[in-house]
Amino acid sequence: MNGLAGEERAFLETIERGPILDRTLAWSEVNSGTGNIAGVTAMAGLLADAFAALPGEIALAEPAPVEKVDAEGRPRPVEAGRHLVLRVRPGAGRRVILTGHMDTVYPASHPFQHCDWLDADTLHGPGTADMKGGLSLLLAGLAAYEQAGPTLGYDVLINSDEETGSLSSAALIAELAQGKLAALTYEPALPGGIMARARPGSGNFAAVVTGRSAHAGRNPEDGRNALVAAADLAQRLHAARRDGLTVNPARIEGGAPNNTVPDLAVLHFNMRPRGPADLAAAQAVIDTAVADVAAAHQVAIHVHGGFSRPPKPIAAPTERLFALVSRAAADLGEPMTWQDTGGVCDGNNIAACGVPVIDTMGACGGAIHSPGEFLLAGSLAARARLTALVMYRLDRHGAPV
Incomplete structure (x- = not known):
């Protein structure tokens, strides 16, 4: 000293x-x-x-x-x-x-x-x-x-x-x-x-996916499977990770009995952008993935949460x-x-x-x-x-x- x-x-x-x-x-x-x-x-x-x-x-x-x-x-x-x-x-x-x-x-x-x-x-x-x-x-x-x-x-x-x-x-x-x-x-x-x-920054999100229930054997084509849509969203978000942005799909909740097309699922995920530009890119990733999955599966998706920790x-x-x-x-x-x-x-x-x-x-x-x-x-x-x-x-x- x-x-x-x-x-x-x-x-x-x-x-x-x-x-x-x-x-x-x-x-x-x-x-x-x-x-x-x-x-x-x-x-x-x-x-x-x-x-x-x-x-x-x-x-x-x-x-x-x-x-x-x-x-x-x-x-x-x-x-x-x-x-x-x-x-x-x-x-x-x-x-x-x-x-x-x-x-x-x-x-x-x-x-x-x-x-x-x-x-x-x-x-x-x-x-x-x-x-x-x-x-x-x-x-x-x-x-x-x-x-x-x-x-x-x-x-x-x-x-x-x-x-x-x-x-x-x-x-x-x-x-x-x-x-x-x-x-x-x-x-x-x-x-x-x-x-x-x-x-990095950090954001925690919950994407609530709402589909349409139907009988899994009699008329599954009338259903809109929220669980499958949530899984697709998780895959798309995970694929968006890159240098400067980590993405962690963490948990899917919801589903239905085996004989029912599930009409609700909730995907929880975390994103960590390294800097301000990565933060804007992360939000764009969410917006694009949500829009694409909603259209592809004919479901509604509402995202809750946000980036509570700035980079x-x-x-x-x-x-x-x-x-x-x-x-x-x-x-x-x-x-x-x-x-x-x-x-x-x-x-x-x-x-x-x-x-x-x-x-x-x-x-x-x-x-x-x-x-x-x-x-x-x-x-x-x-x-x-x-x-x-x-x-x-x-x-x-x-x-x-």
Whole structure:
């Protein structure tokens, strides 16, 4: 840590691994799968209590209404938890947004519910890396920064639905991102501690195909088979994948008894365009495939959903923010690199607001979204120090220009 100034060393020395790890262990034992509203509510309460140690006002924001198409092709409301917002020095002229999520991908019914140690540094447990550890180190980093005579204002947003696309928090993210000089998001680092660079966009869709039922033996020619049409649509969408656009037909619901031509099917699919031009091309792919399949099978097709995560290309301001973060990491003795990734997160939404964002400021670990998820406990204090130092240098020196 030879690159640190004396005043930087002083507040960074207040960061200890023990409290960060203790919170991580306690929070990871709380099931907060996105759909487990009781668990998400409990998690929000624990976070509110913990983040109350920082100055500012904490509020729990109501989720925006969200609908999801069910197996019968009908939009149904989806319940979501409230989102935690902390505003510190809201009147400051220069402000930052820091974001994370309290939800995990593990529902209350999932067998993966508890933590255990694989070795002295590897904590195996649900949400340890993604992102209970990230939330805990975020708090520690901000608490240390508050010891340094801060003038920078900031908002902390911890949403309850990131793992399902942040549909009920997207408007809140956009609102809080406006006018910020920089953004830090606490997704876990990539394997080896690598930071994420560019990200594709992502859209989730449900194509409701309505045909006409008929007897499968007596008069099948009078029917219009919605299941066959949905399968054709899946094939056409899958065939449209190319460099810059991934397409994943994921599930077909519907059908009918074997003696009936099915008149309803729902195709669920995901598309990930790399950049803005690919986003426009992806929408054209959907429009063309839907029109062609509807005409070929004489069915009606209604597409629900959209591109909730815009592509996140890397512009010059983000390159400069990464240079600041990278220099801070090197001065802490933790040099880092970054690379493009196929995943998406709230960093996509923030970048679309014109705010430079580094979105893998969280803990190091791996096997996220699986029963093998683990956290490298040694990264907790290191990443907390990185947060504190980056905030301090943004405060003292501003965003690099």
